Amino acid sequence: xxxxxxxxxxxxxxxxxxxxxxxxxxxxxxxxxxxxxxxxxxxxxxxxxxxxxxxxxxxxxxxxxxxxxxxxxxxxxxxxxxxxxxxxxxxxxxxxxxxxxxxxxxxxxxxxxxxxxxxxxxxxxxxxxxxxxxxxxxxxxxxxxxxxxxxxxxxxxxxxxxxxxxxxxxxxxxxxxxxxxxxxxxxxxxxxxxxxxxxxxxxxxxxxxxxxxxxxxxxxxxxxxxxx
Numbered sequence: 462x463x464x465x466x467x468x469x470x471x472x473x474x475x476x477x478x479x480x481x482x483x484x485x486x487x488x489x490x491x492x493x494x495x496x497x498x499x500x501x502x503x504x505x506x507x508x509x510x511x512x513x514x515x516x517x518x519x520x521x522x523x524x525x526x527x528x529x530x531x532x533x534x535x536x537x538x539x540x541x542x543x544x545x546x547x548x549x550x551x552x553x554x555x556x557x558x559x560x561x562x563x564x565x566x567x568x569x570x571x572x573x574x575x576x577x578x579x580x581x582x583x584x585x586x587x588x589x590x591x592x593x594x595x596x597x598x599x600x601x602x603x604x605x606x607x608x609x610x611x612x613x614x615x616x617x618x619x620x621x622x623x624x625x626x627x628x629x630x631x632x633x634x635x636x637x638x639x640x641x642x643x644x645x646x647x648x649x650x651x652x653x654x655x656x657x658x659x660x661x662x663x664x665x666x667x668x669x670x671x672x673x674x675x676x677x678x679x680x681x682x683x684x685x686x687x688x689x
Contacts, residue, residue, distance in 0.1 A: 503587035510617030
């Protein structure tokens with residue numbers, strides 16, 4: 462497979478600004494409010510929805526918003542086989558992929574949750590979590606599952622095709638490139654409709670277009686696929 466250059470056409474980092482709210486506006490506004498004031502009395506928040514609904518993007522957007530304020534975040538997802546101990550310096554505990562947690566990760570998540578809400582310094586931390594199913598349906602230990610459903614719970618919906626197109630076009634315009642309807646039709650009918658996968662495809666396509674000094678067209682996309 463031909464290796465594409467990694468220093469061109471990089472995808473945008475997940476932020477609130479580059480998240481298309483669509484049917485999830487209430488959840489996004491809630492997260493922006495809490496991320497804007499991490500010192501306020503926190504109420505745990507849980508997001509659930511299918512894999513293409515934007516949960517991880519929003520969790521990372523919260524972490525980025527807090528980082529911009531100089532605040533630290535504790536992060537755990539299913540890929541972290543040995544989670545670290547709770548850190549008093551954290552302003553928020555973020556738990557992604559809760560439905561996939563192993564027994565070790567569940568113990569760590571429970572410890573983080575308890576410590577976040579009952580810290581020695583008298584300043585409770587916000588707990589933000591996400592999974593593919595509602596809290597009550599999570600295949601987790603009972604004490605963790607019930608705690609994840611204590612506070613605000615938002616069901617996220619995946620974007621419709623018109624909304625996916627709007628996001629793709631917006632990301633392309635941010636890169637200074639144009640995506641025609643023909644190219645988007647090809648992307649949406651021949652590849653995964655998951656927005657994250659589509660963004661990765663756009664990233665590679667943008668890099669290939671810069672390498673070959675050609676405009677983004679369906680023939681260019683086919684040429685890129687043939688070169689791999």
